[in-house]
Amino acid sequence: MKAHLTRRYMFSASHRLHSEQMSEEQNREVYGKCNNPYGHGHNYTVEITVSGQVDAQTGMVCNLVDLDGFVHQHVIQRYDHRNLNLMQEFTENVPTTENLCIAIYEILERGFRKAHLEKVRIEETMMNSFEYAGEGR
């Protein structure tokens, strides 16, 4: 039997939305208060969904210890209490939550082998959330 398992994690980070491909005025127009040159921060909630056959011996899609370990080491430690704009993946991409979803999806897709990655969903605030399930989904 195939089941989907979702786990929620939290981290806090700062960012500024600003694109080098636009003028100062265009940036202010497009990003509004998110363009504040000093930056601002969020408590992000990340939901990671994986899927797979429920193992007959353990009753699990994957061991949570493995998922938690991977996510803490490769996602939470990477982003928690950091300025996203200073990170290598956001030197060219604006650290919108859309791009953050894609970055975290790619980290898991590259390195997590214990279950199939379905989706990364991020709540930037209680009022908005974004999700990415890979190209073509």
Added chain:
Amino acid sequence: MVYLTRKAEFSAAHYYHNPEFTPEENARTFGKCNNPNGHGHNYTLEVTVKGAVDPKSGFVVDLKQLKETMNREVLDALDHRFLNKEVPEFFTLIPTTENIAIAIWQRLAPKLNSAQLHRVRVYETPDLFVDFYGEA
């Protein structure tokens, strides 16, 4: 096609243990969930059904009937129970959230006459949930 979701809560005890494993394997695989005296959770269940909206009633499903079916087939059997010891599915299956979602699907699917079951979601905690769509 319209989807309707009904939520319910139940509280139960469980522990994870595979009799085919050595004590060391059980401890390594299941960690603190292996404590044979059990521990408990407040589970939240979301049952999603789908169907066409009936032109006469405006309903996808009779909510009263859905609630009664959930109460009878699921909550009466699981609420305030020790899953490993009192719920037949878990005499042999380990009561992980994955297996609980599958067991709830199997209890509900044959009993829902008007609407089709789409998804069973079981939250073990607010930060961990399992979805089962009836896939093999």
